Amino acid sequence: MQNQIYNDFLIIISFIWLMSCSDQQVKFDTEIPKEEYTFYSAFLENLVIDSISTIKDSLKPKLVINDFTIGYSDSILLNSALEGMNIIDKSIYFDFVKKNQKSYSLIKIGNHYTNCIILDYKTRNEINKEKRTKWDNLFDFYPNAGGILTLSRVGFSKDNAIAVIRVDLELGDTWGEKIYLSYIKRNNKWMIKSKFVLHWVN
Numbered sequence: 001m002q003n004q005i006y007n008d009f010l011i012i013i014s015f016i017w018l019m020s021c022s023d024q025q026v027k028f029d030t031e032i033p034k035e036e037y038t039f040y041s042a043f044l045e046n047l048v049i050d051s052i053s054t055i056k057d058s059l060k061p062k063l064v065i066n067d068f069t070i071g072y073s074d075s076i077l078l079n080s081a082l083e084g085m086n087i088i089d090k091s092i093y094f095d096f097v098k099k100n101q102k103s104y105s106l107i108k109i110g111n112h113y114t115n116c117i118i119l120d121y122k123t124r125n126e127i128n129k130e131k132r133t134k135w136d137n138l139f140d141f142y143p144n145a146g147g148i149l150t151l152s153r154v155g156f157s158k159d160n161a162i163a164v165i166r167v168d169l170e171l172g173d174t175w176g177e178k179i180y181l182s183y184i185k186r187n188n189k190w191m192i193k194s195k196f197v198l199h200w201v202n
Helices: 002-030 034-045 075-084 090-099 121-129 134-141
Strands: 062-066 116-119 145-151 162-170 175-186 189-201
Touching: 034 162, 034 189, 075 090, 075 162, 075 175, 075 189, 090 162, 116 145, 121 134, 134 145
Parallel strands: 062 116, 062 145
Antiparallel strands: 145 162, 162 175, 175 189
16 A cells, blocks of 8 residues: 555656656747747848858858857947947847847757758767767768857847847857847848957967
8 A cells, every 4th residue: 555655656746747847848948939030030041151251261051050049148249249230229238138148949940941950959969979079070960061150049129120149150179250140120021231240269
């Protein structure tokens, strides 16, 4: 009798734990609102490296994109980028900072875009299992990869007419770019307005 009660107790506890994990997963995946995914979709559908980067030569056609967001906001760099793009609407700054305090899953973006490939958790682990460099392993999986992108959450103006996104572009172990882009909505379509690019070298 006692064993049956104990087993029933374990089943109930396990059920509660599984339900809580499930709730957390659903909440995590749906924290990014629909309008933000609409922006990501438009951004990725038209993504060509020349349109966002200052690097033009010898890049391969496909871009590999991490399925999580950057997860932090450099307020000094953000201010410089907004000033460089002539954006004076402070609501964009505050919305961007608020959304980029932690990393979010982009699992709902899907993998159906022409110029890019979404790098999911499982594939990333497979790549990291290999003993060679990340880039050698990456090119084994994606021979035509041109770089790795990590996207930020999107900062919007209060009227949702202007959007700002940050893109971290890795082109090797020692160099890449941090790119801020502003978009304006015209006729219900997002059009690139300006960009601010910062190179980095290790």
